[in-house]
Amino acid sequence: MAKKHPEGYLSARESRRISKENRRITAQFEKKRKRKKVPESEYLTQMHDSANAVEFDNLHTYFFTDAGTVKSVDGVTFDVPLGKTVGVVGESGCGKSVTSLSLMQLLQRPQGQVVEGEIRLNLGDGKAYDIAKTPNETMQSLRGNFISMIFQEPMTSLNPVFRIGDQLDEVIELHDGEGKSKEDIKRRTIELLEMVGIANSEGVYSMYPHELSGGMRQRVVIAMALACNPKIIIADEPTTALDVTIQAQVLDLLRGLKDKINSSIMFITHDLGVIAEMADYVVVMYAGRVVEKGTAQDIFTNPAHPYTIGLMASKPVVGKQVDKLYSIPGKVPNPVNMPNYCYFKDRCEMQCADCAGQYPKEVSISDTHKVSCYRYYEKNRKGGEA
Amino acid sequence: MGLTNKGLGQGAGRYHPGDPTGKSPEELKQEQEKRAERVRKGMESGPKSGSKLYIDNTFDPVTYDPQYILMVNALKKYFAIKGGMMSQTVGYVKAVDGVTFNLKRGTTMGLVGESGCGKTTTGRAILRLSGEKTGGQVLFNGQEVYDISNKDMRALRTKMQIIFQDPFSSLSPRLPVGEIIGEAVREHNLVPKAEFNDYIDQVMDNCGLQPFHKDRYPHEFSGGQRQRICIARALALNPEFVVCDEPVSALDVSIQAQIINLLRDLQEKFKLTYLFISHDLSVVEHISDAVGVMYLGNMVEYGDTADIFKNPLHPYTKALFSAIPIPDPNAKMNRIVLEGSIPSPANPPSGCKFHTRCANCMAKCKTEAPVQKEIEPGHYVVCHLYDN
Numbered sequence: 001m002a003k004k005h006p007e008g009y010l011s012a013r014e015s016r017r018i019s020k021e022n023r024r025i026t027a028q029f030e031k032k033r034k035r036k037k038v039p040e041s042e043y044l045t046q047m048h049d050s051a052n053a054v055e056f057d058n059l060h061t062y063f064f065t066d067a068g069t070v071k072s073v074d075g076v077t078f079d080v081p082l083g084k085t086v087g088v089v090g091e092s093g094c095g096k097s098v099t100s101l102s103l104m105q106l107l108q109r110p111q112g113q114v115v116e117g118e119i120r121l122n123l124g125d126g127k128a129y130d131i132a133k134t135p136n137e138t139m140q141s142l143r144g145n146f147i148s149m150i151f152q153e154p155m156t157s158l159n160p161v162f163r164i165g166d167q168l169d170e171v172i173e174l175h176d177g178e179g180k181s182k183e184d185i186k187r188r189t190i191e192l193l194e195m196v197g198i199a200n201s202e203g204v205y206s207m208y209p210h211e212l213s214g215g216m217r218q219r220v221v222i223a224m225a226l227a228c229n230p231k232i233i234i235a236d237e238p239t240t241a242l243d244v245t246i247q248a249q250v251l252d253l254l255r256g257l258k259d260k261i262n263s264s265i266m267f268i269t270h271d272l273g274v275i276a277e278m279a280d281y282v283v284v285m286y287a288g289r290v291v292e293k294g295t296a297q298d299i300f301t302n303p304a305h306p307y308t309i310g311l312m313a314s315k316p317v318v319g320k321q322v323d324k325l326y327s328i329p330g331k332v333p334n335p336v337n338m339p340n341y342c343y344f345k346d347r348c349e350m351q352c353a354d355c356a357g358q359y360p361k362e363v364s365i366s367d368t369h370k371v372s373c374y375r376y377y378e379k380n381r382k383g384g385e386a
Numbered sequence: 387m388g389l390t391n392k393g394l395g396q397g398a399g400r401y402h403p404g405d406p407t408g409k410s411p412e413e414l415k416q417e418q419e420k421r422a423e424r425v426r427k428g429m430e431s432g433p434k435s436g437s438k439l440y441i442d443n444t445f446d447p448v449t450y451d452p453q454y455i456l457m458v459n460a461l462k463k464y465f466a467i468k469g470g471m472m473s474q475t476v477g478y479v480k481a482v483d484g485v486t487f488n489l490k491r492g493t494t495m496g497l498v499g500e501s502g503c504g505k506t507t508t509g510r511a512i513l514r515l516s517g518e519k520t521g522g523q524v525l526f527n528g529q530e531v532y533d534i535s536n537k538d539m540r541a542l543r544t545k546m547q548i549i550f551q552d553p554f555s556s557l558s559p560r561l562p563v564g565e566i567i568g569e570a571v572r573e574h575n576l577v578p579k580a581e582f583n584d585y586i587d588q589v590m591d592n593c594g595l596q597p598f599h600k601d602r603y604p605h606e607f608s609g610g611q612r613q614r615i616c617i618a619r620a621l622a623l624n625p626e627f628v629v630c631d632e633p634v635s636a637l638d639v640s641i642q643a644q645i646i647n648l649l650r651d652l653q654e655k656f657k658l659t660y661l662f663i664s665h666d667l668s669v670v671e672h673i674s675d676a677v678g679v680m681y682l683g684n685m686v687e688y689g690d691t692a693d694i695f696k697n698p699l700h701p702y703t704k705a706l707f708s709a710i711p712i713p714d715p716n717a718k719m720n721r722i723v724l725e726g727s728i729p730s731p732a733n734p735p736s737g738c739k740f741h742t743r744c745a746n747c748m749a750k751c752k753t754e755a756p757v758q759k760e761i762e763p764g765h766y767v768v769c770h771l772y773d774n
Contacts, residue, residue: 091638213727243500243665245724248709252723270639273668273711277719296715314643316672318695318710324650325672327643331608 015066022064026110033109033135043133047122053232053264054080054103059117059132061095061102064110068336072098074288075117077362080232080281082122085258085265087279087296089272089311093332095288096268100234103131103266104149105139121146122231144175148225152237154217158209164220165189165205168227176228192223195260197253215246222253226261234266239274251277272315276300281368284308287332287343289359294369304371306350342374350375438477443521445484450528455627455659456489456512461522463504463511467732479732481507483683484522486758489627489676494653494660496674496691498667498706500728504683505663509629512661513546514539526627544574547620551632553612557604563590564600567618574623586622592655593618594648610641614648621652627659634669646673667710671695676764679703682739683731685758689765699767701744738770746771 010018048055061073073095080086088096101107102114103121119131123146134142151157159167168189169182177185186205193201196219209217218238225233235254239247251274258265267278275282275296282299284292284307292305303309313326330347333339339346345355354360354374363376445460462485464478482504489495497505510516512524514531524531526546534542550556557566568586571577577585587597593614604612613633620628630649634642646669652658664670670677671691678688679700687700698704705722712719724743729735735742741751748770756770 091640215727244667244709245500245706246727247711248721248723251711252721271711272639272713276713276715276717277711300713300715311639312713314640315713316646316668317713318668318671318707321672325643325647327647328640331610 010067018068019066022066022069022111026064026113029113029115030110035135038133038135043130043135043138045118045120045128045130046126047120047128049079050122050126051081052079052120053082053122054266055118055120056099056103057118057120059099059102059119060115061098061107061112062115063108063112065336070335071288071338072112072335073102074338076285076288076290078283078290078293080264080266082231082264083258083262084280085267085278086281086283087267087269087275088283088285089269089275090285091270091332093287093335094285096285097236099285100149100236100266100268103232103234104143104147105131105134105136106149124231141175144171144230145228146230147232147234148228148230149234149236150218150221150225150238152240154214154221154241155209157221158217160209162208163205164193164207164209164212168192168220168224171224171227188227189223192227193220195226195257196220196223197249198223213246214242215249218242218246218250219253222250222257226257229261230263232264232266234268236268237270238267240269240271247274254278272312284311287335287338289343289372290362291344291373292369292371294366298366298369302365302369304365304369304376305344305373306348306375307344310347310349342372439475441478441520445522447523448525450525451488452528453490454488454525455491455527456661457523457525458488458508458512459486459523459525461485461508461511461524462520463507463516464520477732478520480683480734481731482511483731483734485678485680485683485685486522487676487678487685487688489659489661491626491659492653492657493675494662494673496670496677497661497663497680498665498670498677499680500706501665502728502731503680504731505665505680506631508680509548509631509661509663513543513548513629515548541574544570544576544623545625546627546629547623547625548629548631549613549616549620549633552636553609553616554636556616557612559604562601562603563595563607563615566604566615567622570619571622576623589618589622592652593621594644608641609637610644613637613641613645617645617648617652621656624656625658627661629661629663631663632665633662635664635666642669649673667707679706682728682734684739684768686740686769687765687767689762693762693765697762697765699761699765699772700740700769701746701771702740705745738768 056076056078059073059076063070063072076099088099090096103119114132117132120128121131121142122128165186169185172185172188190201190205193204198204198216198219204212212220239250242250254265255278267275269275279296282294282296283290284299284305286307292299292308299308303312310326310328314328316325328347333343333346341357342355342360345351352374354377360372360374360377362370362372364370365376441464448457448459450457461482463482464480466475467477467479468474469476485508487495497508499505507516511519519532564586567589568582571585572582586600590597590599595614595618604615607615634645637645650673653660662670662673674691676689677691677694678685679702680686681702687694687703694703695707698707705724708720708722722745726743729742737753738751738756741747744751750770756768758766758768759772760766761772
């Protein structure tokens with residue numbers, strides 16, 4: 001009798017074969033990446049729309065693990081317009097963070113690789129770089145100056161053994177420090193701390209992270225991200241670890257700063273309430289793909305994809321009493337072994353006959369509102385014939 | 387300094403041959419007795435009112451009312467701060483500082499507040515999970531929880547259970563799920579051996595787990611499934627009262643909904659009473675019949691969910707509710723942003739503890755601590771604004 005293995009079981013031989021194959025693939029990527037003196041022409045591109053700060057175009061980011069290839073980001077396309085806030089929402093494991101890490105080129109290499117697609121970063125004056133192909137040395141000058149990131153856990157993103165001032169000074173010195181004296185840099189740091197609403201900025205300058213509360217730490221991390229006036233700020237769940245009252249303070253701060261420094265924000269969160277408050281545009285992700293995108297008005301007043309609808313119904317809202325919360329049945333499919341039909345089909349309660357077919361392409365509902373679902377194919381077709 | 391009122395004097399009871407002061411043994415004995423007397427008096431009076439170490443333990447005892455499964459009266463739980471050479475107590479962290487509420491049988495009470503306000507400590511103190519209380523009363527079915535012998539407490543534990551926040555650290559990674567759920571059942575001899583397996587299957591089924599999950603280990607489950615295991619473990623003992631300590635905070639939105647629905651179904655089925663601790667106000671509004679709002683160890687407002695959410699009275703409750711993000715881009719925001727953060731519970735502000743952040747602070751608030759008042763039937767608030 002053959003031994004019955006639980007789901008997801010891999011024999012040692014199979015696992016060895018996979019890891020050997022992975023090494024072969026990742027070595028190719030790494031070889032390409034490690035070349036010295038890559039000519040600029042190789043990663044210079046054109047923005048499709050010069051009003052965008054970043055364009056993600058058919059981005060595929062895979063992780064080559066010993067259990068198989070995890071397609072964390074599997075064909076993601078969306079734009080971040082200049083001076084606007086784009087909210088990316090989805091459950092844990094849907095690829096929100098990996099999308100932003102791809103933009104920063106902070107993926108865990110060599111396992112994690114951008115295998116396909118472009119990320120076009122607008123440098124101004126009609127110049128644009130394809131981040132997916134940009135070499136490390138150039139990236140170093142882009143990070144901080146053009147793109148910067150606010151992480152979720154302020155305690156883990158600050159170094160516990162250095163003073164707040166030293167950590168902020170270092171950022172300015174590395175990215176923007178040419179021709180600046182120590183005093184200039186310190187003045188700039190104090191200015192930044194005041195900008196994010198820290199009253200006792202001189203005192204905080206010489207404090208250690210553990211002496212500050214969670215909200216204050218997050219302010220310091222925000223100051224660090226703003227140090228070199230970046231064009232794009234990626235905020236990766238900046239308020240998830242904070243209390244509601246502190247969250248309100250930090251959101252107020254971010255909104256105010258966005259107007260002040262006129263940069264774009266890519267706001268990643270799983271909290272629909274925070275998104276509604278902050279974002280101009282919303283991107284809903286599920287299992288590594290964008291299922292729906294549009295303006296905040298589109299998504300919240302007229303959600304189209306069954307997943308978005310389910311997500312909204314499953315969150316209790318103050319002031320709206322329901323007897324029973326809606327809960328999306330089933331769970332997210334195994335990322336190693338994705339089905340070849342719509343990833344949400346097995347959990348979807350609004351299926352139609354088409355759903356058994358290929359993964360649905362994106363359809364436009366309105367100029368700004370796009371959704372990947374067969375239900376809107378039907379509608380569109382009928383509308384076209386009439 | 388060293389010899390003031392700490393312990394008996396160093397010389398007590400010791401024989402001093404050839405005392406250098408030249409006093410007779412009788413005189414020395416008298417002196418010793420006088421000293422011992424001073425020490426005894428000092429111990430009886432204890433730290434004076436106004437001192438950092440003074441614990442005010444006066445409260446009006448409540449009498450048991452059978453409609454309430456749990457009556458908490460002026461409950462205090464302080465944690466000693468040790469310091470100095472001899473690890474003396476130099477102060478207290480007043481984690482829970484006089485919390486009073488009653489919980490009706492078969493209902494859910496939500497406990498909300500910022501982190502560090504004492505929600506979790508209240509929950510644990512009610513279950514007698516964090517050592518002795520500092521003061522007040524906890525009556526469970528009319529029985530003072532802290533007066534029971536350890537042996538009887540063990541038996542009582544089957545009636546009061548807890549579900550912890552983090553399903554990743556509250557399950558032993560070395561035990562299979564069947565054992566995690568069944569361990570306490572066997573320990574308390576709740577079911578005969580022959581029916582044991584069927585009983586566990588039944589419990590797991592109630593919580594949405596399959597019988598074949600029994601032999602798996604916690605790491606094989608997702609967050610939502612693990613929280614189901616935690617719930618099954620608590621329910622296997624057939625409790626009357628369950629403290630849910632942030633059971634959905636670590637979960638995704640869609641999983642949250644599943645767990646909340648499960649908790650509600652189980653409540654209807656087994657007539658459970660919940661104390662639901664959470665910082666997510668929308669979840670609390672959904673699940674609770676009554677809500678208590680805590681700030682720095684005190685319960686500042688307490689009443690029916692509908693009353694509290696429609697008509698919040700305390701300035702802190704108002705600020706807290708206005709900070710909830712609403713998933714509607716058209717929603718009007720008149721947000722009251724609280725400045726600063728929660729003060730240290732080791733050195734709380736005098737008078738009303740909220741006065742440092744309060745928008746309606748009056749002179750009275752800085753010196754005089756407000757008392758609990760009933761504004762509407764069943765709606766209590768602790769604030770000077772409602773003195774008249």
